[in-house]
Amino acid sequence: MSNKYDVIVIGAGPSGVFLAYEMIKLNTGKKILLVEQGRRVEDRTCPIEKVNKCMRCKPFCNITSGFSGAGAFSDGKLLSYHLSLYNEGENDFYLGGNSGSYIKKYLSTQEIKDLLAYTDDVYLEFGADPKLEGIENREEIVKLQQKAKKENLDLIDIPIRHLGTEKAHELYGRIEKFLLDNGIDIMFNTTVDDLVVENNEVKGVKIKPSEKAFDEEYEAEAIYGDKVVLGVGRKGAAWLTKMCNKHAIEQQTGPVDIGIRYELPDEIMKDINKYMYEGKVVARPGPFKDKVRTFCQNPSGFVATEVYDNNLTLVNGHSYKEKKSTNTNLAILVSHNFVHPFNKPIDYGMNVAKNLNELGAGNIVVQRLGDIFRGRRTWEEDLKNNKVVPTLKTAVAGDITYALGYRTMTDILEFIKSMDKFVEGFADPANLLYGPEIKFYSNGLILDETFQTSIKNLYSIGDGGGLTTGLMMASCSGVQLARIISKM
Numbered sequence: 001m002s003n004k005y006d007v008i009v010i011g012a013g014p015s016g017v018f019l020a021y022e023m024i025k026l027n028t029g030k031k032i033l034l035v036e037q038g039r040r041v042e043d044r045t046c047p048i049e050k051v052n053k054c055m056r057c058k059p060f061c062n063i064t065s066g067f068s069g070a071g072a073f074s075d076g077k078l079l080s081y082h083l084s085l086y087n088e089g090e091n092d093f094y095l096g097g098n099s100g101s102y103i104k105k106y107l108s109t110q111e112i113k114d115l116l117a118y119t120d121d122v123y124l125e126f127g128a129d130p131k132l133e134g135i136e137n138r139e140e141i142v143k144l145q146q147k148a149k150k151e152n153l154d155l156i157d158i159p160i161r162h163l164g165t166e167k168a169h170e171l172y173g174r175i176e177k178f179l180l181d182n183g184i185d186i187m188f189n190t191t192v193d194d195l196v197v198e199n200n201e202v203k204g205v206k207i208k209p210s211e212k213a214f215d216e217e218y219e220a221e222a223i224y225g226d227k228v229v230l231g232v233g234r235k236g237a238a239w240l241t242k243m244c245n246k247h248a249i250e251q252q253t254g255p256v257d258i259g260i261r262y263e264l265p266d267e268i269m270k271d272i273n274k275y276m277y278e279g280k281v282v283a284r285p286g287p288f289k290d291k292v293r294t295f296c297q298n299p300s301g302f303v304a305t306e307v308y309d310n311n312l313t314l315v316n317g318h319s320y321k322e323k324k325s326t327n328t329n330l331a332i333l334v335s336h337n338f339v340h341p342f343n344k345p346i347d348y349g350m351n352v353a354k355n356l357n358e359l360g361a362g363n364i365v366v367q368r369l370g371d372i373f374r375g376r377r378t379w380e381e382d383l384k385n386n387k388v389v390p391t392l393k394t395a396v397a398g399d400i401t402y403a404l405g406y407r408t409m410t411d412i413l414e415f416i417k418s419m420d421k422f423v424e425g426f427a428d429p430a431n432l433l434y435g436p437e438i439k440f441y442s443n444g445l446i447l448d449e450t451f452q453t454s455i456k457n458l459y460s461i462g463d464g465g466g467l468t469t470g471l472m473m474a475s476c477s478g479v480q481l482a483r484i485i486s487k488m
């Protein structure tokens with residue numbers, strides 16, 4: 001390992017990994033370093049499967065840290081706009097998060113489609129399933145969309161390439177080997193503690209071994225780079241806020257998405273599961289008219305947990321290619337847009353999560369929908385006899401309404417009621433709500449058309465800086481930045 005690089009990337013999540021991949025392909029000859037606070041992908045295991053309990057892995061959670069970031073344990077649903085298969089001639093499409101509006105500002109429709117198709121091809125090259133969900137049965141999908149529309153619900157139609165949790169792990173393992181074999185330096189178990197910034201220009205990073213990450217006395221070592229790329233993901237959102245404050249990196253207050261993970265029988269969701277695999281539904285229910293959406297739908301899937309540095313436990317979900325449950329899970333998220341003078345959406349989300357974690361003695365809280373409507377908490381006994389058996393065994397029965405605000409809760413319940421008119425049984429009293437599910441990608445860094453922040457030579461890609469909200473767009477942002485940097 002050297003002490004000076006052309007490009008230092010903080011975080012080896014999909015955004016950083018795809019940046020490195022593309023730099024190799026472009027044959028730039030530049031010296032690249034990825035600094036990753038977690039482990040190699042092959043060393044990442046989550047003990048919860050064996051011991052049925054979150055062991056709060058130290059120094060960092062294996063679900064969210066390590067090579068391929070949150071991608072390794074993700075369900076691996078890739079939005080796949082493969083031109084040869086889909087949407088030829090269409091001029092508008094959903095990209096998710098800010099990336100839609102941001103990338104659309106600087107790239108033409110054709111350039112975006114090419115970028116998406118190229119990135120999709122890289123996933124295929126490393127072994128992604130060639131099968132795309134949601135491209136057959138077009139008539140049925142249109143019928144579903146029309147039915148949803150009647151209830152003021154937008155059902156967004158996107159083809160999905162489903163990697164599956166266990167396959168995503170293997171695929172990223174092959175990419176890791178490819179990067180290492182092709183001269184990319186990767187420091188694992190190494191945390192970037194600080195940025196080296198002089199006269200508004202980044203000069204490098206300060207690193208610590210991850211086991212010393214929280215040791216204030218330990219002296220961090222500087223490594224220098226001509227360009228530094230932030231690819232820290234949602235997990236790095238709090239650290240990024242700290243860096244923004246310390247180094248005056250310009251940011252704008254973005255939304256924070258707060259909600260729950262909903263679990264219900266596959267049988268209820270069978271049409272969407274069958275025809276689309278994932279149905280992304282967006283609505284603005286009254287009286288607040290906030291944006292409420294479903295996200296990360298997992299047919300025959302499993303509800304999962306993820307633990308953040310400050311020990312916050314959040315709920316998520318995934319599904320395997322082979323191991324199946326009989327339940328579908330999906331997130332129902334409410335976008336909270338705060339206005340002046342409040343500008344701390346991450347703190348807000350963390351406080352909600354902290355309260356809910358405390359109510360569950362550090363665990364995810366689960367509650368039946370019917371109990372919420374009846375104004376009572378759920379007890380362990382209720383779950384034993386419940387029609388929907390929770391797939392997250394560590395979740396603790398309780399009352400999430402104590403911690404989610406009135407506005408959030410009302411938005412979610414109104415959304416569920418509208419969904420019930422579209423999908424019969426969606427509001428069945430036995431269905432389960434798990435909380436908290438929060439997406440901390442609200443650090444909206446202000447970027448120029450080269451993804452450069454207000455600090456010279458400091459760039460941001462992926463979810464952490466608020467640019468993207470999912471695997472495909474995070475990966476695309478890495479490819480795009482590599483292309484930009486290679487021309488500099």
Ligand SMILES: Cc1cc2nc3c(=O)[nH]c(=O)nc-3n(C[C@H](O)[C@H](O)[C@H](O)COP(=O)(O)OP(=O)(O)OC[C@H]3O[C@@H](n4cnc5c(N)ncnc54)[C@H](O)[C@@H]3O)c2cc1C
Nearest residue numbers: 011013015037065069070074077192233236462463470471
């Ligand atoms: C359980 C689960 C299921 C998901 N399912 C899907 C899905 O089906 N489809 C989809 O599109 N998306 C899904 N996602 C989201 C998806 O994984 C993310 O959108 C994607 O991984 C973002 O990529 P990224 O590179 O921006 O960040 P991340 O993947 O979060 O990677 C960031 C990396 O940076 C490292 N890092 C952070 N701070 C530092 C630091 N200071 N020093 C060193 N390293 C640091 C972290 O350890 C991490 O490895 C899921 C996520 C989870 C957790």
